[in-house]
Amino acid sequence: MNTKHKANPHLYWNPYFGGFLLGIIIIFTFYLTGRGLGASGAMKSSVVTVVENVAPKHAESNSYYSQFIKEGDSPMNTWLVFEALGILIGAFISGSISGRIKWRVQHSPKITTKRRLIFALIGGILFGLGAQIARGCTSGAALSGMAVLSTGGFLTMLAIFGSAYAFAYFFRKNWI
Amino acid sequence: MDKKKTVKFLSYRYQILAATLIILAAGLVLLPKYEKQEGIRSKQLLSHAISPERYISTDDISHKLISQDPSFILVDVRDEESYNNYSLPNAINIPLSKLLDEDSLTYLNQDQFDVVFYSNDTFHADQAWMLCDRLGFKNLHVLQGGLNTWYSTIINPSKPSEAMPESDFKLYATRKAASMYFGVAYPDQNLGAELPSAPSTPKKVITVEKKKKRKAEGGC
Amino acid sequence: MGPLIPGGYIPMEWDSIIAIFIGIAFGFVLEASGFSSSRKLAGVFYGYDFAVLKVFFTAAAVSVIGIYYMDYLGYLDISKLYVHPTYLWGAIIGGVIMGAGFVTGGFCPGTSLCAVAIGKLDAWVYVIGIMIGVFIFSELFNLFEPIYDGYNFGNITLIDSFGWNPYWVIFVFAIIAVVAFGIADMVRKRVKSVFY
Secondary structure, X not given: OHXXXXXXXXXXXXHHHHHHHHHHHHHHHHHHHOOOOOOHHHHHHHHHHHHHHHOHHHHXXXXXXXXXXXXXXXXXXXXXXXXXXXXXXXXXXXXXXXXXXXXXXXXXXOOOHHHHHHHHHHHHHHHHHHHHHOOOOHHHHHHHHHHXXXXXXXXXXXXXXXXXXXXXXXXXXXXX | OHXXXXXXXXXXXHHHHHHHHHHHHHHHHHOOOOOOOOOOOHHHHHHHHHOHHHEXXXXXXXXXXXXXXXXXXXXXXXXXXXXHHOOOOOOEEOOHHHOOOHHHHHHHOOOOOEEEEEOOOOHHHHXXXXXXXXXXXXXXXXXXXXXXXXXXXXXXXXXXXXXXXXHHHHHHHHHHHHHHHOOOOOOOOOOOOOOOOOOOOOOOOOXXXXXXXXXXXXXX | OOOOOOOOOOOOXXXXXXXXXHHHHHHHHHHHOOOOOHHHHHHHHHOOOOHHHHHHHHHXXXXXHHHHHHHHHOOOOHHHOOOOOOEHHHHHHHHHHHHHHHHHHOOOHHHHHHHHXXXXXXXXXXXXXXXXXXXXXXXXXXXXXXHHHOOEOOOOEHHHHHOXXXXXXXXXXXXXXXXXXXXXXXXXHHOOOOOO
């Protein structure tokens, strides 16, 4: 892999360096806003917005959507949506600096593009479902939770990585 | 030679980084423990305590009440029974035991109004002042002499004797006028004041804007 | 001092603007660390690339150490920070489902957003999948509600649950992280390299 990287102009950062910077960002976020990072919240807001616009009555009667619908304000007007916009911008900047921007489907040469996309969809559905049940994803619950030693954060982290390792065997063909 | 040293040093870089991380974490364990002090420092508290602005005289308060100055809140720190028995007009009742309740803090922890504490004397009012000042609340005052002084100066002012200077007579006149405002009847110019009845004026509603503070929220 | 916005030191109107800047930094670091590549992410589960583990644990260790130092020095009041609430079975069941989703799809929401930004079509599909997942959850909310709202322990930390000293927890956590990095490197040497 190293040899490949030497030939590859698209070098990634040293993971420890990235992790260090990410830790600093988390400290900074807590210092400024008193809260941690998050990502899945933006997707939840998008879903609520779509449902509210398509079927407003249904959104109001559903006890889950209605928690996020505010009178006279779009459900998109939340901290996490702005943060997610920032993620898109930041990743785009980083990607364009290193020349990684390209329309493509990344998958193991052993599987087809179609298979990769189907599995990506299934994975997304599972993750979206799980993130709602656990009230947070890897960034919101596990990473930010661990930064303040939240019990729930550690539990979620252990559950995510534990089950991912447990299921890894069944999906090995997709990756290796 | 130097290059060689650097290379050798760099080959240990991860060990060094790992050691740094662990040492930093160990530093937290080893740091001396101390009780965190909440609120303002003792020196600041002292300077507030000796400041003359801390006390507000009964004359000033009666003047403010009569001119319906909206800039202050009277806080009665006695218990509820005494409060219902007699209190100053438009005062709110926050018994000392409930001083730090959530509801009370909205009145005390704000920058809009001057807060004037009073009790029968200044004892409990001073305690309330001290507690709140230590928490860093602003614009706190204590009614000089408390309700006892209020009674002896405003409600039942002592008539100055002839030998006293003119200013005392003027003061007496204003105080008498004030006491009339607060419901003391003077049937015969200056003969014995009756016990004042509770003020019949409808209580002014004090609305305190909640400070733009909020709890940190989050989640995905 | 701190946290600045809930404490009223910075007007709340800045909240959204700060959110964008924090997001930019977050997205930049994630992308630059290689988290926009699902194969790199999945490597942690097959032992050919431990970037996720390294970044994740370094970030957690650095942030928790930094936050506790700032609390010690008085710049930040830990009791005012948002603590992710603990819903015991929600966290476990949700985490297990997320883990399955992670290894199936190869992303988590934050990293998929990075990949979306640089044009990975599988990430676009993944994000659509997440939205479908949220939609399914909301439509079947009555079914999930007992787990979602049940077993609530409030916003507790490890200190509340076990009575541990936070500083020792952090110290042990740092050691675990360093040991995990060492093991990860050892494992990677033994596993057949995967080129991606």
